[in-house]
Amino acid sequence: MELPEVETTPILLLRFTSKSSKQLIDLVAERFQDEGLIVDRVNEKNGESSSVILTLTTTQEHLEEQAELGHYMFLNVQSNVTECFEVKKRHRFCDRSKPHCDKYGLFQASDWLALTTRLFNGVTVLRSGQTENKLSNLLKDEYHANYLLSDFDEIGLEKISHSERWADHGERSDYLRHVLEIYGLVDTITPLHLPAMRREITLQTTLAPWYSINPPVENIKAYYGWEIGLYFAWMGFLTRWLFFPGVLGLFIYILRIYRNDTIDTDEYTPFYGLVCFFWAVLFLRFWEREEHRLSYHWGTFPLTAYERQKYFAKRIDFRGFVRVSPVTGELETYFPSFRRRPRYLVSAAVTLVMLAVAFSIMILSLNLQGYIRPQSNPSRWHDKNKHPFHFPSFAILAEEGQIFDSKSEWRVYIPTVLHVACIFTLNNIYRLVAEKLTNYENHETERSHEHSLILKRFLFEAFDCYVALFYLAFYERDVVRLRSELATVFQIDTLRRFLLECVVPVILLWLKLGRVWLPSNKNTVEEFRPSVEEIVREADMGAYEQFDDMMEICIQLGYVTLFASAYPLASLVSILANWVEVRSDAFKLAFCQRPMANRSSGLGVWKGLFASVIWTSALTNCLIAGFTSDQLVYYLPTFYIGEATGYREMGHDKGWVLVFVMFGLERLLLVSGLLVYNAIPEVAEDILECIERRQFIQSKAAEETKREERRRSSIKKAK
Numbered sequence: 040m041e042l043p044e045v046e047t048t049p050i051l052l053l054r055f056t057s058k059s060s061k062q063l064i065d066l067v068a069e070r071f072q073d074e075g076l077i078v079d080r081v082n083e084k085n086g087e088s089s090s091v092i093l094t095l096t097t098t099q100e101h102l103e104e105q106a107e108l109g110h111y112m113f114l115n116v117q118s119n120v121t122e123c124f125e126v127k128k129r130h131r132f133c134d135r136s137k138p139h140c141d142k143y144g145l146f147q148a149s150d151w152l153a154l155t156t157r158l159f160n161g162v163t164v165l166r167s168g169q170t171e172n173k174l175s176n177l178l179k180d181e182y183h184a185n186y187l188l189s190d191f192d193e194i195g196l197e198k199i200s201h202s203e204r205w206a207d208h209g210e211r212s213d214y215l216r217h218v219l220e221i222y223g224l225v226d227t228i229t230p231l232h233l234p235a236m237r238r239e240i241t242l243q244t245t246l247a248p249w250y251s252i253n254p255p256v257e258n259i260k261a262y263y264g265w266e267i268g269l270y271f272a273w274m275g276f277l278t279r280w281l282f283f284p285g286v287l288g289l290f291i292y293i294l295r296i297y298r299n300d301t302i303d304t305d306e307y308t309p310f311y312g313l314v315c316f317f318w319a320v321l322f323l324r325f326w327e328r329e330e331h332r333l334s335y336h337w338g339t340f341p342l343t344a345y346e347r348q349k350y351f352a353k354r355i356d357f358r359g360f361v362r363v364s365p366v367t368g369e370l371e372t373y374f375p376s377f378r379r380r381p382r383y384l385v386s387a388a389v390t391l392v393m394l395a396v397a398f399s400i401m402i403l404s405l406n407l408q409g410y411i412r413p414q415s416n417p418s419r420w421h422d423k424n425k426h427p428f429h430f431p432s433f434a435i436l437a438e439e440g441q442i443f444d445s446k447s448e449w450r451v452y453i454p455t456v457l458h459v460a461c462i463f464t465l466n467n468i469y470r471l472v473a474e475k476l477t478n479y480e481n482h483e484t485e486r487s488h489e490h491s492l493i494l495k496r497f498l499f500e501a502f503d504c505y506v507a508l509f510y511l512a513f514y515e516r517d518v519v520r521l522r523s524e525l526a527t528v529f530q531i532d533t534l535r536r537f538l539l540e541c542v543v544p545v546i547l548l549w550l551k552l553g554r555v556w557l558p559s560n561k562n563t564v565e566e567f568r569p570s571v572e573e574i575v576r577e578a579d580m581g582a583y584e585q586f587d588d589m590m591e592i593c594i595q596l597g598y599v600t601l602f603a604s605a606y607p608l609a610s611l612v613s614i615l616a617n618w619v620e621v622r623s624d625a626f627k628l629a630f631c632q633r634p635m636a637n638r639s640s641g642l643g644v645w646k647g648l649f650a651s652v653i654w655t656s657a658l659t660n661c662l663i664a665g666f667t668s669d670q671l672v673y674y675l676p677t678f679y680i681g682e683a684t685g686y687r688e689m690g691h692d693k694g695w696v697l698v699f700v701m702f703g704l705e706r707l708l709l710v711s712g713l714l715v716y717n718a719i720p721e722v723a724e725d726i727l728e729c730i731e732r733r734q735f736i737q738s739k740a741a742e743e744t745k746r747e748e749r750r751r752s753s754i755k756k757a758k
Contacts, residue, residue: 040239042141042148045102046077048568049094050155053219054083054227054578057090060181063224064091066174070215074162075101076155083575092578094231097155102146103129105154112338113145120733121338139236139261147261149636152230156635162215174215182222217355227578230633231569236262237629244271244625252278252614254621256333263628264636265337269330270585271621273642276329277592278617280322281610284315284599288607302522302605303668312604312660313708319600319653320712324719327646331722334640335729357483374481386476390495393469394502400465401507402428404458409437409445410511410520455527459535462503469499490644493586497593497648504528504594508602512659518605518668525606529598533616536591540623544630583631588624589645592617596649600656604663657708665701675700 042048055064068078071093081092106113106124113132115122124132135144146154164175178184219225240262243255253275260268288311295305302308334340359374405411411429413420420426437445437454444450473495482488507528511521569577595616599609628634642649665671675697720727 040139040236042139042146042151044099045096045141045146045151046098047096048151048233049079049096049231049574050151051095051159052227052229052231052574052578053093053095053225055091055093056223056226058182058222059091059224061091063174063177063181064093066177067215067219068093070164070174071095071159071162073166075158076162081571081574083578092574094574095155095159097158099141099143101158102151102154105157106146106150109154109157111150111154112340114336114338118732118736120729120736121335121340122733122736137261138257148233148236149261149264152633152636153264153638156230160214160216163213164215164218165213178218178222182224184218184222220355229577229580229582230635231574231577232629232633233262234569234573237633241625241629245622247622252618252621254625259625260337263634265334265339265639266585266637267628267634268337269333269639269642270588271624272329272333273326274592274617274621274624276326277322277596278614278621280318280325281599281614281617284311284318284603284607285610285614287311287314288603288610291607301519303518304672306671306674308604308607308668309660309664309671311607312656312664315600315603316653316657316660316708316712317715319596319656320716321719323650323653324716324721327721328719328723330641330646332726335726339638339640340726340730354482354485354488356478356481358481359483374483379480382480386480386495389472389476390499393465393472393499397462397465397499397503398506400461401458401510403430403433404454404461405507405510406430406433407436407443407454407457408451408524409434409443410515410517410524415517452527452531455524456531458507459528459531463535465503466496466500470496473499493644493648496586497590500590501594501597505597505601512602512605512663512667516667518663521602521663521667522605525598525602525609529595529606529609529612532594533612533619536616537619537623540627541619544623544626577632580630580632583628583634585634588620589642591620593645593648593652597652600653601659602663603656604660604668654709654712657712658705661701661705661708665697665704 064080068080071078075097077096077098079094081094083090083092103124103126107126111124112121113124114120114134115131116134117131122131129143129145133144134140137144137147140147141151164178165172169175216228220228240255240258243258247254254271256268256272256275259271291305291307291311294307295302298305331340357372357374359372361370362373363369364371364373402411406429411426411434413426413429420429435441436443439446442450443454473492477488477492477495480491482491508521508525511517511524595613598606599613602609722730
């Protein structure tokens, strides 16, 4: 599918609030046009009130200029390596084989969005060299926008007291977008969907053959951008890799049923846990190789941590003290780290309180499910050593004949469903709390703010999902109940995701539009331009949030790896869950506001979280095999003591040896895993060769330039 002319395709949307006067909107539109943006106006009527929407696009010339200024990397079709784009050498980068690109073979829809956004974000209230204009005067007189950094420059920073240097509106308050958002003059700034491309990609993903597990990653990246493309690439890669532990886990399960063993006594299950650990280590390393391959072909491989930090805009809500930058010599807003550290302590204290609430609800749920039974282990729990988490008034409800009868075929699931509902509710509550805490920490950039928010929410939601499993595994040391809880929670959560992400959106769409969205066979320029009704509708759409999707997959990976010795079938369930997830996410993206196309070379902080789960699985699987279950009794029978109740404990005289063996095995697994991990290069050899070839070409070009300069210099001297 070839893109139409960019000049005829609206890319960004701004909706002004009722505070914005017609004069302001006209001046803003004029200022955007001065910087190369093409502006169109749409009037939205909502009953008696109305608002104005501006749609923005730009020209091909300005796109190419922004690509050169932003050091965008594209494939040089002559040398077959990625290089920084240069306008004067544009013919070298024209590649018509790229999916969904313009007629020149240069830019895809995601490039349009990223470059137009870069141009839009760079528009300032004042032109370079101006001290005032009609727009700045209107903002100051009518909207009291008196916190521009240019004001400090006029007054003189040395004349302002330290307390007066506190800027309420962030470093980039000279930029028009930030001023409009800071003072509530716009309420929505979002990319616009291209109906034809959205329709095609959604159909390719959601209506793919039932056996397809590979989403159209290149097409998704071409439209939604690098971050979304990497997410779908990760989902396809993970699903393919899950087949090995899935088939092996099914074989272990069938073998256990055939031999009439339980998960507690099956001597082959510990080996499955070991295999899963090495599988996960290999999966992590090969994903890094795939990630680097994609980022190289997509032109984001050379982004260092510093470059990625600088590519993302400063936060509008960032506040600090105005100072002269020691790097650029210009005015900037600065917030010292010693002022942020106490705020981290406040965030930690509030999070601990929320974790305590989640732990209390978990204990209540386990009592209602009948999982906390001191009488099942009388040698450990007796009158002199009572169970600290057993509450008889709740546990009795799980007895036979009671409302939560643990032996009933259906009533046994009621407490688990309630627990899943409580987890979902607590996660939503902490989401709001975490956002407020992260805002309070006052991070400078959007990226650092996002990382802090992800870490908080991951810590809480992972604790909320795993705490009951860790409690049953390592406190109660009951692998049968661990497996039952894990299987029930995993399956109910998978069903919840299917209902909330597939069924409910379709029903809501039917109720809202009277039909389910259907494809069109048209492929005209008009199909790339949203109608007025679609523009107004997109302004009211909800924003897409990638955190929930990434968090679900991270928790799922924990179920597969952390508790492999307790539930070998988790990998098979994950394949089915991912099959649904990929299709539901593509459908969800089509009916949310189109996300910003942020350049990205990887999964970022999420990859570190995935790695932490994988490396922790070495410890958890060793503990489950050695302490939680009787799986090692077959191999080390003299280290255990059996009781009349059937419960087995470590032998008192040899218990320390078993502890030494288990933790020694865990250390051996970690060392072996690190050796395997580091034996495989992080970057594939063919990608390294491409990078070396690019460096060779650049060095040759630099030598040629110097040679030409010396030749001209010698000619000039001769004259």
